[in-house]
Every structure is written in C-alpha cells, then in structure tokens.
Amino acid sequence: MFQKFKLFLSSTRFKTTIWYSTLFLVLELLLGIFIYLSLYDNLMDNLDIALKTQAKGILRIVMEKHMDIDNFVPDSIYANPEDLVWDVIYNEVAFNLRNNYIQINSKKKIVYKSANLKEDTLSFKDKKEPMELFYFTDTTLSQKPIRCVQLAENNYKIFVAFPIQHVAQTLNSLAHIFIILAPIFFLISILGGALISAKSLSRIDAIIKKTEEITALNLDEKIIGEKYSDEYGRLVKKMNEMISRIKTSIDYMNQFSISAAHELKTPLTILRGETEIALKSPKLPEEYVEVLKSNYEETIRLTKIIDNLFFISKIDHSLIDIKKEKINLDDYLQNTVNNLKIIGVEKNISLVADSKTNSNVEIDKELMTQALSNLIDNAIKYGEENNVVIVKGDISDNNRIKISVLNKGEGIPQESISKIFDRFYRVESSRNRKTGGVGLGLSVVKAIVTWHNAEIFAKSIPNEMTEFYILLPKAA
C-alpha cells in the first residue's frame, strides 16, 4: 500500500499535475496582486481628480458670489455670513453624494465646515502650490489617512477631503474574493490536471504494459500506437524499430549457436561413442591406439570448426583488420595456384591458372587467398580424379574482375545451388564419407567476398562442370 503510494508520488502524472496546479496558483496570485495594485492606483487617481474638481467648483462659486465675508454687511437675503456661505456651497453639498469633507477658510478664519467634519478641522500649513494634494492624518474621523485637496486662491482656502478607508474597503473585499477563490481554483486545477494527464498518460501505461510483456521469446510482437504522429507515436515507432533490430541480432545469434551446436555435435558424437565403447570392455593395445588416433582427428576437426566460427563471427562484426592493397590480378592468381598445387596431388588433379587480364585489383591478399584456397579445396575435393581444376581471371561484361574456379565432377544439384552459401549448409550428396568437410568453408568464402564489396555465384552442370566465380570491382 505504502509502496504503491510512493510509486504514485513519483509518477509523472502526479508530478505534472502538481507542477501545473502550482503554476496556476502562482499565476492567479500574481494576477490578483496586479489587479489589486492597478485598481488601487486607479481609484486613488479618480479620487484625487474628483476632490480637485469639487474644490475648484466650490471656489468658483465662492468667487462668483463676490462675497466679502470679512466685511460682511447683512442684507435682505443673508442675515449673517454663515447663511451666505451655506447658500454658496449649497449646490455643491447637495450633490456631494460621496459625502466628502468640505471646509472653507477665508484669511485664516474658517467660514464653513461640512457637518460630517464634526469637531475636526482640516488644516495644511506648508503651502507651495495653489492646489495641493496631501494626506491628512491628524484626525479622529478615520483610522486611515484622509486624502485631502487644498485650493488656495484670493485669500480663500477650500479643503475637500475623503477618507481612503472606503477605497481600502473596496480593495479589501476584492482581495478577499481572490483569497477565497484561490484554493477553489487550485482544487479545480488539480482535478482537471489529473484528468488530463491521466488521459494523455494512459498511452504511456499501455506502452509500459506491453514493454513488460516483451521478452526474447516474443520479439515479433509490436507495441501498439505507431499510427499516431504525436510524441507517443514517434516513441512507439522508434521502440518498435529497436525491438526489430534486437530481434534480428537475436535471430542471428540463435541461428549461429544452433548451427554451431549442430556442427559441433558430429565430432562430439564420435568422441563420446568411441571412448565409451573403448572403456566398456578390455581391448587390445592396437585398438586403443586406433581410438586415440581417431579422437585426435576429431579434436582437430573441432578446433577447425571453432576457428571457422570465430572467423565468420569476427568478419561479421568487422573485428578483423583488413589491409587492402592494389595488386596485379594475373600475378596474384599464378602465385596462389603455385602455392596450392600440392592439394591436387593426392587425386592427381592438376591446378592451372589462366589469367591474362593485365588488370589490377584492390584486395586483402591474405583473406582473398583464404577464400580462393577454400574454393580450390572444394573443387579438388568434389572433382574427378586425374582431371584439372582451373583458376581463371577475366573481365566480366560490366567491366568487373571475374575470378572463377572450375572443376569437373558430379556437380551441385540445381535445387541446392541457392543454399550452398548458407552457413552450415551442405549439399546432401556431398555429405559422404570421402569428403566429410566442415560445412563452413563456403560461408567463410562468402563472408570474405562480401567484405570486399564483391559478389560470389555458383553455376553447375551436373556431371560436367562446376564454376564458382567472384565479381570484384576493378581497381583504377
């Protein structure tokens, strides 16, 4: 249970959800702060403009009435100066819907105070500009400072003020809304994120499940989802490609080890059988010697098989150092034939070189000689006694170098000819007591020829002649 939970915590699904939700929350907070600040600015600006406008309006009306409050003379309309001022600002106050604080001074004397100022008095000493905005803090009207505009002109001082507490309240309620909404949004974003990531990651789960199922035994199975062109589709496609590459390698290795085991089993059968029978009952010394001789031969054969296997495996994996050099074909074939003539002696087969191409080839001499000697070996092994094996150099139709090894013998059946270069394949009729070679000779030849970017073919007319020929690119 705990393990499962730990696994969940470390899952991409969980992590991405958390990341996205956190990011979402941070963005929401930033947005809230931005809105709060800009709104605060805006409200304050508006407040200032409103205060200023109102102060100007009051001053204008005060001036228009030509009031001489200092030398007030009662008349039919105004019995005392207060009446006059009250009337003057009446218009403004009536429309003072925001309930601003208003105070009018004339020559240091307060001539009017709006009722909402109660006992308080607005004052501002340092006067630099005719109209100035400031915070009035020395007051009992409000805990928060009061925003105040002072307009001083013609001995009048008009004060219009508004407690910013109201602005703060508006902003506070906005902040509250944000604070309440944040966790709700966070929850929604977690749920939504989880849902979305679950949906998109369910394909990953499918890939994981299938990958777990695939082993060396069912490499031909594919991960489903290649048809999508998104990242997952591409991932699946690449994984399938990788699986098929692994399959090719494993198939090759399997084939190689099956074939190797196959080839090794015959000498092992002989070794085991002969030894078992020799040990079964007492024998004459000569019989023991015979068994030992035979066993010795078989161990040599095993060594040869293993050497060939190693060679093929090495050349297949490009582990052999190859030194190509440009040489004259005619000389090369003549030399090779001279060196190998001895193989034909036992069957009285003469080995002849026939090459007048006057061309150069670029080959690794050692490897190519090994390939040719395998071909010549076969040609003699399967050739008729008292006959001839010809090693021919020629220029082929498409201007390539053609090296052929020809013999006269029973030949290769048509149905086998395409398979003879397969590893470990031996033409059935060739698997007889007289030859009994290792079924790797032609595989070695093929590996060498392929390495040279050349091709090898076989052509046979049963009971007449058999030709193996190599087509090599011509060297400049």
Next chain:
Amino acid sequence: MRILIIEDEKKVASFIKKGLEEEYFVADIAGDGKEGLKLSTSEEYDVIIMDIMLPYMDGITLIKEIRKRDIATPVLMLTVNDSVKDKVEGLDAGADDYLTKPFAFEELIARLRALLRRNENSKTSKLTVGDLVLDLESHRVFRNNQEIILTPKEYSILEYLMRNSKKVISRTKLIEHVYDYHFDTETNIIDVYINKVRSKVDTNFEKPLIHTIRGIGYVLKDDD
C-alpha cells in the same frame, strides 16, 4: 539380433557397429539413403538405426519408403536436432524411437532392447521358455538356475530362437538374423552351432527344448 545402421558419418557408423557386436548383435552399415533403402528392403533386420541427415535420400523420406513397402522393422532415428518439430516429423513418418546426438551408447542399447521387446509378451529384460532364462542385459543364460556358458554366436542363436519360441525358424532365417550380410548362407555352419547350443542347453536336462523340424528348420518350445 541383426541391426542395420544407416549413417553417413563413417566413424559414427563404425563405433555403433563395434559397440553392438560387443553386445552380441550383428550389424550392417549403409552409408547413404539409397544404400539404406536397398539393404532394408532386401535383407531382414530386427531394428534399423538411422540418421536423419543422409546423402541421396534423407531419413524421413527413407522411413516413408520403407513403411510404404510394408516393412514393419522398428526404426530408431538419430538426430542432431533435438527440436520437437524434428522428432514429431520423424515419429510421424514411421520411426519408432529417436535419440539425439551425441548420445550415451548405454542408452542406445537400452532403447534397442525396448524396441525388440515390443513384439513380445514379456516386458522385462529376460526371455523365459520353461526353465530356460536368458538375461538380455547381462547376456547370461540359466537353465533350472544353473548357468550355461555360451559363446557370442551361440548366444545370438539361442536369443533368436527364444524370441521366436514356438515358431519354426528356417536355417536361412536364422542365418539372416545372426550374421551380417557378408555371410554365405549356403554353408551349413549354422547346423554346427545349433548342435553346440543344443548340447549345452538340452544335454543334462530332462526335457529337450530345441527341436529339429526335418527339412524345414528348428523350433524352441516347452512342450507343456
């Protein structure tokens, strides 16, 4: 008992033959499928040991050919492949048993004995007729709990007669099953051997078991 070995690997064939002879069998070798078909259809064998990979005619085809000719001789195939597919293919073609190379010779012999037992009532490694007992594993013969010492050839003759007890066996048939095919069937050496076997098995005992059927051959039976 006479065995045919069809195996192209000369050394394998020859050690099998040698080992079989040490076990009182006689064996012929065919080196390829065609020769195997020729021998198995022209000669009489008790078991055929056959490699699957053979020149000229592979083992599977060979078994089918043999069975087509109504030859029921048990066939034990030797393969290097131990894949189920190969075994099934061989057994379906008509083989009776298989062994994968490399094999233990002891196992080959045990399987041969098992194949030879198939047509008999007895399911043990002993042949019994009356008070005569032949142990196929140790190659020892007892009558009335008294051991009888036989030469390999005498043993082979007695074994064949006991396996076919109550049946009249012609001289030719007897020769076919206890000699390889190089033997000249015209000689009367078999009579000499029969007399030797008879003197060892029947003399000194109350009841004779080996009987001569004049002009036809021999029969081994307990008259009760």
